[in-house]
Amino acid sequence: MNVVQLLHASVVRDPSHACLKFKRDGQYETLTYAEVWQRILRFASALQHLGVQPGDSVAIMAETSPAWMICDFAILSLGAVVVPVYPSLPPAEAAYILQNADAAYFIADHAAMVADLEGAWPHSLRAVIVLNGDTTASSKPVYEFSSLLEDDTYSPVDPAVIDRIPTDSLATIVHTSGTSGRPKGVMLSHRNITSNLEACLAVTPVHRDDVTLSYLPLSHILERTVGHYCVLTAGATIAYAEGIEHIQENLREVSPTLLVTVPRLLEKVYTGIQQKVERAPRPIRHLLRSSARHSPLRRTLANALVYTKLRAVFGGRMRGIISGGAGLAQSIAAFYQEAGIPVCEGYGMTETAPVIAVNRLDDIHPGTVGRPLPNVEVLLAADGELLVRGPNVMRGYYHDPLSTDEAIDREGWLHTGDIAAIEGGYVRIVERKKHLIVLATGKNVSPFPIENAISLSPYIADAVLVGDERKYVTCLLVPDFAALSSKASQSGLGESDFSNWLNHPDIRRLLQREVQTAVAQFTEFERPKRALLIASPFSLDSGELTPTLKVKAKLVTQKYQTAIDQMYEGIGYLDIYGSPELGLEQGAAHVESDVVDPPLQRARDDGERELSAPAEKRRRPTRWMWTTVASLVVACALCGVAAAKVHVPKSLDLLGTIRNVHHNNDQINLENRNIVDGMNTVKNLSSLTPQMAGQLSTLDAGLIQQNHTLQQLTDLSEQEIGLSHQFGSVAASLHRDLSSISQTTSQQSNSVSAMRDTAATLASRAAAMEKTNQQMAQKLQQATGTTQQISTEVP
Structure with missing residues (x-):
């Protein structure tokens, strides 16, 4: 099945069930599955009327909303290709994505986006559609979404058209975030996405009565696949947040059971709680910071003061949070788990549609991203890089075959660029290879x-x-x-x-x-x-x-x-x-x-720590000096006692104690002298620092020049590789042409030989016919002579 067929199955199964919830005039309104489906078909008809054909790229640059979802499925239902664009992108970056994806149509959130991109349209662009507010003047035709949706002249598209969409056809081009360079357009087919949906729902089931709160951009492949396609395939309900600034209020209003998020939200909630704990009385603070699992009292206190309020922040019904897009600290995952809100951290890439591995609700291992999906293979390369293979792996990068060849090897393994470890079947991401x-x-x-x-x-x-x-x-x-x-x-x-x-x-x-x-x-x-x-x-x-x-x-x-x-x-x-x-x-x-060299650095660090120590520590020699004077006075007194032959109990043998004190004092003075000598050595050696600094600067300059040269060589190598690929393509094409010419020449030679044989046959037959004609002429002459003779003899 393709992506649209999965939604249609939910419509047929329960058309009156709540599909989408959205805020209007301060209240949440609901659209059923049947109502959403009718809007999708009507807008698809309008797009078809505007000229959208199978394979056309249609870009959507808008905030997450029911309109985004309707546009997405309407485009897919025509066999066209959806190109998501983050609404927060600067105009120059948005224009690059439209150009790179050969966008034929552009759907904008509001007229200001159209104005920002005026003059930067790709040559392939034919028309623009504005979702909210009035339109604006542009060099391209501009239409209102609401007008297209409500126009009665457009009869809804026949639902049977969706059955004719091949599962291996291109569904979307999603551009990477560009953290390590120019964004690349990831080509995902319907099969890439549906295989990922089926695997995700197999390990993390979504029920019909589940409600999710959608706040991430639908341009984000995690939100689009897991937060939308999975939920709609299961026939559950999506509620839309009013924005990240209103998410706490929306959580209370919607009381979701599931949430798809990035770690940043979980981290902010966690740090806010830690700030409140910081202001609590010291005994309570001590109990809360201790592990609640080791004591019923601590568990009860943490639940009453923290966990109950935390669950209320998320609406009170949360049965699971799906976290992806970045790594989540193990301590935070464990904290939410202890609070009764399971966080299923997962891992994926845009190139894998996107989920590769995820923690199950009943099998959460904080600090890992869980086990791979059932239909996904993983392998660690020699250097620890995680390799992935499965039906969810992209078709390649749009207009970038070289990058595609670098990412996917001949055996079909996608090189993720992430260093990972696999421990007992659970994947732990260590770091980006390039980072x-x-x-x-x-x-x-x-x-x-x-x-x-x-x-x-x-x-x-x-x-x-x-x-x-x-x-x-x-x-x-x-x-x-x-x-x-x-x-x-x-x-x-x-x-x-x-x-x-x-x-x-x-x-x-x-x-x-x-x-x-x-x-x-x-x-x-x-x-x-x-x-x-x-x-x-x-x-x-x-x-x-x-x-x-x-x-x-x-x-x-x-x-x-x-x-x-x-x-x-x-x-x-x-x-x-x-x-x-x-x-x-x-x-x-x-x-x-x-x-400074490491051993000398350690000595200097020790000296600096000594110099930066509190004043009372630096005054220790002075205290020992007064202790020594007092000890001498006591010693003299004890000597007097000894001279008087007064018996001193062994337990009061202060003289022995003073001897020990003197001995310790001598040891301390010796250590102090060693420290002073060490610091003097450091001071003497520090004069070498400027010379060494100059040498290192020269070395750095040389390394920078070498790096620059290596970069130039790398660029030239890449150019040579590109030229080699081009030459290879040209050579292959020439080879095919020459083979074709050779084949044609051979066929022509055979034809010429056949023609020669035919000509010889015809010549032979012509000669025979000529001979026959001569014979017939002779016989005709004979017949004519005979006729004349007969005519003279007949009266």
Whole structure:
């Protein structure tokens, strides 16, 4: 069956059941399956009247709504191809997708989108449709969605037309998020999608009475496949949120039983709860932070104070949450599980329509993405990359055969680009292959778990690890300014003067402590040593977030490259393990440590920790000096007692105790002298730092030049590969043409021989006929002579 047939089966099975719910004038309204189906057929007829043909690409750039869903199925019912475009994309990126997909028709949310793209239409575009509000002037014909839907002149399309759509025909071109370069158009057939639907519903059943709340963009393949196609195939109900800013209110109104989401929403709810726990009295805070599973009292307290309220936040009926699009921290998944809200974390790609693996509701393993779907094969390559094969794997990238060949090998394995581990059949994603940080020391650092741990802090919104080809790891931090507002007001800082916030010692000390706590579980070389504090949150508008709310790490590091370089040079940073003011006032002095050998660095770190220790610790030698003086006084007194031959009990042998104290004091003085000698050695060796820094700078310049040269060689190699493919195609074509010519020539030679034989036969027959004619002429002459003789003899 194709995608539209699956929906039609639900319509036939229960036409009066609630299909879609949406907010209008402050109240939720309902459309039944029969009503939705009639709208789909009517709009399909209107599209057909406008000229939409099977195989045409129709782009949809709009917010999630019933209209989006109706457009989607209407286009598919005509055998045309749906091209989703995120409504949050800048006009230039949207224009690129329309151009890349050869869009013939464009459906926009409102007229402003049409105006933004005017002048950037692809040559293939024929018409534009606006879903909401008035139309606008354009160089292309523009139509209103409501007018097309309500026009009685368009008779509904015959439902039988959907049965003629081949399952292997192209259904949609979904572009990748572009986190690692230009978006690529993923070609998914009806079979790619339906095979994924069947497998997902087999392991995570959706019931007729289930209700989901849809808030993710339908441009997101996870929401479209799992949040829509799966739900509609099962005959359940979809309710649409009014937007992420109203989702808490909509959750209470709809009381969904299922939710498809990305981890960011779950993380925000979790950090909000942690902030409230932070404000609770200390005994309660201690109990809540302990594992509730080990004590009935803790479990009861956590349920009464936290879990009951958490379940109410999600509407009170939630039986399962499907999380995908990015990794979810194990601690967060375990927290929701303990609260009675199972979170089924899954994993997939746009290229796999999209689900590859998912945790089952009755078999959740936090920290993993579950088992592969029943019809999906997985395999680990030699370097740990996850390979996938199955009926859900894409047909390829649109207009990009080279990238397709790179992604799918000859045996049909899709190379995901993700490093993974398979433990007892459960898949655990380690990191994107391209995101691994390779330090100058040769050690590999996986950014995701570290960034995730840091971002779990209630005071940190985002973290991006940096350190490729550097000696140590640093990070970019975006504080959660809303969470820091109370701290800022206590320090007398302005409401939105975020730059001053990040320069205040109390704020810096707080962030420093949060990062230290978050990364304590990781090895020393994985922990960031410095942080660059970002005063403006990452956003979609700035291009730093993908439409699925993932940070574009490559773009962010490029944007802040100058500041990152300065951070490594000791300017404008937060020292994670030093003084909170160090990066602002003493950064230049601290930069020397960047080029010192590891053993010397450890000695210097020890010295710096000693110098930065609290004053009372640094005053220990003074206290020991007074202790020594007091000990001498007591010793003299005891000597006097001994001279008087007064018996001292063994338990009161203070003289022996003082001897031990003296001995310990001598040992401490010796250690102090060793530390001073070590620090002097460090001071003497530090004079070599500028020379080493110069040598490293020269080496860095050489490496940069080599990298530039290698990049040029890589580009040339890619060009040569492209030319080779082109030459190969041309050679194959020439070979086919020559074979055809050779075959034709052979046929012509045979024909010529046959013609020669025929001509010889005809010549022979002509000669025979000529001879016969001569004989007949002779006989005719004889007959004529005889006739004349007879005529003379006859009277």
